[in-house]
Amino acid sequence: MLRHLLLRSGSSLFALLIISMIVFSLSQLSGNPVDALLPDDATQEQIDTFIRDWGLDQPLWKQYMTFLGNAMLGDFGTSLKWPGESAMGFVLDRMPATLKLGGLAILISVVIALPLGIAAAYTKGSITDNAAQLFALLGQSMPNFWLGIVLIWVFSVWLGWLPTSGTGSFAHLILPAIAIAWFQISALTRLTRSAMLEVLDAEYVKLARVKGVPEWLVICKHAFRNAAVVPLTYFGILAASILTGSVVIESVYSYPGMGWVAIEAIRGRDFPVIQAVILAYAVIYMLSNLLVDLLYVVVNPRMHHG
Amino acid sequence: MAELSTPSRFSLRRLRNLPLVPIIILLVVFIIPAFFAQWIAPHDPYVPNLRARLQPPVFFGGTWEYPLGTDRLGRDILSRILHGAWYVMAVSMIGIFVGVVVGTTLGLIAGYVRGRFDSLVMRLVDISLALPAMLLALALAAALGASFLSVVIVVGFALWAYFARQVRAEVLLLRDSDFVARSLVAGSSHARILFRHILPNVVNTIVVLATLQVGIAIMLDASLSFLGIGIPRPTPAWGLLVSDGRDFIATDWWIAFFPGLAIMLTVLSVNMIGDWLRDALDPRLKQF
């Protein structure tokens, strides 16, 4: 069990290393790293110090080691687009906003998808089931940015219930979180439904009924506890999709989180910030995957063998 | 699990009960426009017509002249959607093709030769599956600038690992089967065995997987275009069309609404066809 987790953390670190190489090569690929990483109006003196600090006169692998060393300390240089800001500091500044949005999106998808999937499986073949399936199919085919815009149209413009964009209050979070969650709800509903269908006919579910356990407990405790492993394995993918979703949706709602920063930085060719934001995303993603692995070990009944 | 039963050969006879509705939708919204936009589009998708700015769609106060309305430069939304279909199709098809070729080749060889090469490929698969495609897209867009090529690379990168993993699993099974041993004894070369005997047996899987990935590819491409890190303007890629309308949603909703609807209908019908194809050809792929 511990071995399994160590192995997973090891491969996560390896993947992070690969990403750091990709990120490092960004400034190389774009031409001259000095041009990429320093403002256009930098003086020759600034350029010289920069080349010395980042070892740009050294061979490539040494440059990478310097980059990696600095990256581990969170030093990606200063932002070009937002002068005076340290690249990583700027990204870290925006991180809580994104985590809040992603967290709410995950909460919404779980709170809606699990009951919906369970209900669909329990009433297999009924109208509820068919409606849930149709909903899932539609949800998986709807581009989230378009849904985001349609949500603004309906809830902000027509009904005037919620703000169209920006940040500040909880109300600002609702529409973007729904837009991010929508696709996940569909996927998670389908997954939960099929996982539940597999366990609902199990003998142990029948045994629970034989014992006189109330039906809702039979479903939510005995059946779901065993089905839960399947949706949980999806949580790793969920983290990735939420991350992707946040990039797109923050841009739709002009929500100033990491995703918004990433897009703005790319538009402004602000390489230090781009490097920082991509690595920050990667770290969040790896950590959430590790968390899923941990949860998986806790939840999976088959792991109880010793 | 998928690995337990041996894969079956591709056979057209299993293609019964065609899902007609999705096929028709796909033809009307996507395939026909992609190839014939030039002839069926009522207007030029690029030339502004300032006298016809922001015309609403027909039935919403507009005319049949511009059935889905016009954008803020007076360009016909319908024509732009029809012309955009070609780019969406080109990007997703080439992207998937790249994914299929890279993934299948590596999967075939890895499953066949096993050993160190296999471990290496599987490690790469794990990493690639662990990397959200969006991160790579951001990185590429930053380094190379957004282009047709960068989108194709991102789509190919996002998908190759699925093919490699599945093909490898099936080759591992086939490698031990009698006919491979018999062919080796009969003096067939490894290349011949791989491409004449093993490849035809994994075609089913590849076809089904590829179909199921079309929706993902289109969605990815649309997201990138929407963010402005996909195919650059003035190409009327569908994601770009939606982003054009984002700031006008309060007053001129049709600019963003119809291109998004086109994406949704296309992805929906592709997904339904993919589900059907999977059930017909390769039910073992249920996990996708």
Place this chain on the structure above:
Amino acid sequence: MNSQTKKPLLEVQDLKVEIKTKVGSFVPVNGHSFSVHEGETIGIVGESGSGKSMTASALMRLLPKHVAKITEGSVRLDGKELLTLSEKQMRKVRGAEISMILQDPQTSLNPAFTVGSQIKEALRLHAPGPRRSLRSRAIDALKAVKVAAPEQRIDAYPGELSGGMRQRVVGAIAISCRPKVIIADEPTTSLDVTVQAQYLRLLRELQEETGMAILFITHDFGIVASLCHRVLVMYAGRIVESGPVGKIFANPAHPYTEALIATVPSLSGNQGRLRTIPGQPPSPAEKIVGCPFAPRCDYADARCRSEAPPTVLANGDSEHTTSCWRAVNQ
């Protein structure tokens, strides 16, 4: 054991279950009537598909929802009619007064919970008490089914136990609330022969201690002979013969019973192949005219194929009934 002197615990009258599917409806349990007395073990024997398990599910009122329904009859447990109880009332009966041991120990325990929590759950529902006493009662239940080191095993997950051990745990759950009747649905089919013998001995000992009635469902006439007092032979949803085990073994009245007994491998070391009954039982959807066994019966004549036989006393014995025209003719 003399069944007349003891009161009947479970009385089943004209029980009928109907299953509705897309292809049509059929009746897997067709007019069963029988009773089980205190301390008695009744065997229900038949091939798979004869409606044995469906009968068990019907008695527990756990038929698959929307598909199967009890259409007629009455089930009285200790004088109380079960079929008219509300679902809530029935839940209080299930596990407390009537319980069941399921077929497959590999799958009938929930892999996600410890053995103890699965036993305690039943106790908590039917005989609540403080945590400490629940635990000690669960340990008692494990002791009763002869699980070694119950204090440790109680915290084990089912995946950590052997098949025989798991089936003992299933037994512990079934007896934990001291039910009056236990239905055992082929509890030993998936166990190997020695474990099976131990398990059957255990069941008999438990019965002697508690006086519970056991309804033992099996396809194996050998087990019936060693364990049961009386037996019901089922074929195609009907009880075709019933009576004391000794009498039926010595003198089967129905050709199907005769064939079933012949499939029991003889203990005298006869090395012949395991015998099976030729032919197939009728498929559930089939419309049956006449005696359902007629197509496989060596004695069948024209009347057997056209008219269903009535249930009559066999050999004039009031404890032994059968539905066969040959018994009528005698």
